[in-house]
Amino acid sequence: MTIRQFLSEAYPTRSRKGAWQDILSEFGLRSDAADQGLESFATASLRGDRQSLLLARLTAGDQTLSPLVRRPGGPIALISLDESLGMRLGSETLLIEAGSLVIVPAVGEWQLCLRKSARMIVLSIADSLFPGHKAGLQTLKAPRHYVATGIAAIFIKTVETAAGEMDSVSELEWRSLEGAIADLFVAIVLQAETHDAAASPGSAALFHRVTLGIERHLHEPELTALRIARLEGISERYLQKLFLQNGESVSNYIRERRLQRARAALVAPGEIRLPIAEIAYSCGFGDAANFNRLFKERFGLPPGAFRSRHLEKLAANTNAEQRGWPLSALVAKRLQQRSIDTGDAFADSDGSEAEAGSSVHHVLAASAATVHWGYFSRALPPVLEIRSGDTVEIQTLTQHASDAPELMIHGDAGAEDVFYWTAQKKSVDRRGAGPIDASIYGRGAGEGFGVHICTGPIYMKDAEPGDVIEVRINSISPRPSNSPGYEGRAFGSSVAAWWGYHYNEFIQEPKARENITIYEVFADEGYAEALYSYRWQPQADPFGVVHRTYDYPGVPVDRSSVEICSPVLEGVRIPLRPHFGVIAVAPREAELVDSVPPSYFGGNLDNWRLGQGSAVYLPVSVPGALLSIGDPHAAQGDGELGGTAIECSMTGDVTVILHKKGELFVELSYPLLETPTEWILIGFSHPNYLAEFGKKGQGEVYANSSLDLAMKDAFRKARRFLMESKGLTEDEAIALMSAAVDFGVTQVVDGNWAVHAIIRKSLFRV
Incomplete structure (x- = not known):
């Protein structure tokens, strides 16, 4: 488990701006404070990486955040915790209420204005966590605001809880969280597309409905395009056309979703001891040998080696920087925190700031x-x-x-x-x-x-x-x-x-x-x-x-x-x-x-x-x-x-x-x-x-x-x-x-x- 910390006051003044900009660049963001000087109090706690899921708690003020010119990766989710924030969209301003969610695209002309000491959660999810939905997510061309109701409320609470507990969640548990958060993220975006789209057989609403049906039946080895079409009451030909419009074939989508589910199950805390063949069958693969081959082609390692490497990495992280008793036998590390600072010499200060001969003695009873x-x-x-x-x-x-x-x-x-x-x-x-x-x-x-x-x-x-x-x-x-x-x-x-x-x-x-x-x-x-x-x-x-x-x-x-x-x-x-x-x-x-x-x-x-x-x-x-x-x-x-x-x-x-x-x-x-x-x-x-x-x-x-x-x-x-x-x-x-x-x-x-x-x-x- 690696929690990265930033505290503005831990850095000498001359290096503070660059360190803050480095933190923001993890999400493809920049701050105008990096040009003006970072004088306001700022903190960050991050977990994850840009290749999967990156989550952070941020506290900052008196600055404007905007996307980097060439920002890699997918959309960013922002949740304001205490104060309403303003997002500039050209000549318009979007008000983001405390406790609500805004999802912003990878590129654009938006600017997030922070005042006072704003506290927020920032989330970035790599494309690899939602294969099969890339086309749907690419329709996000402008910031989208969600109030805390329905599926958005569930997502907000899940992300807030994950951010608050990121220091106490094990590596295995974190991998499970990644999948859950990614699925909710996709559901929110596609739900919005469904709401906005016309109610026609070729709309995003139908595609979203079909993908949910696939998830429910993914464990069935006999799941085919024909069976899906019959379940949804459409022709197989139209189903194939619907998926091609969204970037891939039905068979490729099913295979990718099964592989992603198996990948998560291999390292899930509750399934870490399950035989690999059993995981393969539970994810809809009818042949263990075929599963091994497909998994290695997709992720570069056979499933057994993938699980072993994950456990080795977990053990290495668990024992890192620990003298004496192994960390597993002690209380989990507490979250790192703050620092502060001073300036030049003061020991010989003689009070010359006071006007000569003007000091007065007061009595305050x-x-x-x-x-x-x-x-x-x-x-x-x-x-x-x-x-x-x-x-x-x-x-x-x-x-x-x-x-x-x-x-x-x-x-x-x-x-x-x-x-x-x-x-x-x-x-x-x-x-x-x-x-x-x-x-x-x-x-x-x-x-x-x-x-x-x-x-x-x-x-x-x-x-x-x-x-x-x-x-x-x-x-x-x-x-x-x-x-x-x-x-x-x-x-x-x-x-x-x-x-x-x-x-x-x-x-x-x-x-x-x-x-x-x-x-x-x-x-x-x-x-x-x-x-x-x-x-x-x-x-x-x-x-x-x-x-x-x-x-x-x-x-x-x-x-x-x-x-x-x-x-x-x-x-x-x-x-x-x-x-x-x-x-x-x-x-x-x-x-x-x-x-x-x-x-x-x-x-x-x-x-x-x-x-x-x-x-x-x-x-x-x-x-x-x-x-x-x-x-x-x-x-x-x-x-x-x-x-x-x-x-x-x-x-x-x-x-x-x-x-x-x-x-x-x-x-x-x-x-x-x-x-x-x-x-x-x-x-x-x-x-x-x-x-x-x-x-x-x-x-x-x-x-x-x-x-x-x-x-x-x-x-x-x-x-x-x-x-x-x-x-x-x-x-x-x-x-x-x-x-x-x-x-x-x-x-x-x-x-x-x-x-x-x-x-x-x-x-x-x-």
Whole structure:
């Protein structure tokens, strides 16, 4: 099984256009982006070859596709998954609705216009898969549009399923799929011809009806032109004339269809052990020796050798690139995925982009008016406007303060304002990107599809898409409690929750449990100590909704309803690693985006290295950038295994710098971290899940993440960074990564799992 992958951001900018054009040329297509430069996000996953069936999932935008001047092969089928597409046909435009099918001819003057991030399936079938129907298919002179009804709906669903499962289907199963898809393809085209043709004995309708009858009786050795004519109620002479008009004789057509059916059966999963003679008889051949001769003449090998070669190829593909245990004994490979990238040196950036002497210091307090809870949005009005080089003292609150409100909320005016919730009023109603009426699970407004309290957004003057925002962390410190009796002390909470990596791996009873540990944070001494812990018990929120698990943020815990365990982690001191888990600019795609899965816009990065003295660079996607900061942590380990860090409200001082497009990087399309000694690139299972999965992205990303995909993305980003910013060749970059770059697990709990690559600056003398 060979799945070919393309991810635009895996390639250095200078080679990206050519690589994308190579992918499209497999289908006989070209893109005007190959002339203009491929700046939009693009991906492709392909399986098959041009000699049989070639199937691909494509994501692309802001370009026009058209056929190559000399395009080989048969028609192309296109299925738009999310958005309507426009196809120009001379002076006219054909609207292709999402979920519908268009079949375009091998040559022509059509153009397919892509906007935004269009997701589509592209299918090309070689003539060899539909012998006997070439003449019928050659009548396709212009693009033909099919809505998802009848046989077209069956074809669309079949192709969508095949495209979605192409990485998990065996080679034997794939060969069976080829035949099924080809038969449906022919049926659709001929059905259209039948509909358009005049109802006469010589029409395409009659030819189509006759070929279907042949398929039903193909297994009969005595099937002849005379028998077919009698079955259809026409003369044998007229039948022969009908087939000659379509390019071949009746006998040749029957023989070809039998050979094609036998070829598929020889390698079909359910028939791989059947004797060759039995397959020959089941396909209508009355003599095994004659079948062997005809098969060798048609396909170049006797049927036995054809089957053996197929099995050898399958075994070779199965064991390719596999160290240790054979692949057949392990879980099937997951689909390869994404990568991203950076540009030229940035380590010595001094903020010269800011106007000399014009920087301003701002204070942004946390209140119900200055935070948004559990989501990012390009539509949020900014709460502060800054210029490049300005500094901001920004207050951030942890959503886990409600785990111990008597320590982290009471007496704190800002926290009390944000967390205020009575039977009559909830000051921050929306908590998450879900429906405001909680019509899915009934948890509460926003459904908890996103949980982090984010301060902002902050509007950066003059920031435009394509620019880069740099956020420097000058200082970060815990927010002191103002609760009576605890004034000046700092506290945090860590939840081992149902979304944690551990949750299905308990060895002690009860095996389905969530545990909360409350810590005191000693900032001056640099450590945290556990005060007490408790197991989550069903909690009724002030609106009366009972939360049996930790499924909605900010539900105040009634201490009398839980059993306090103390002491806990006795004698253990946890070193502090204060940092902001969430630093994000607004994504360009959706109005409301769940704050949990990180992506190209930053977000829930959860990397403890993003603390004092570090910086993060984020690509701007919307005017003003709309920067938000939140999810403050006192400490976290790589992996964040249980589901959270030590979540602790923090106040930070940050400097925000705008780098205009092309000033600092060749191109930056993902979050890049910098410390005084390291560059850190974070690979995600799906680096741009909103574009990759389209409208279903905020659900699909949770179901399709893995460390394998995240590691691939981290490798690709590191490779591109070293090639573009350090001028290394690909071989040099790989050699350096293997010898000196540290890869580690960032987190396995945020929906979009992450692996980071740490590149030490000391590796480079200049």
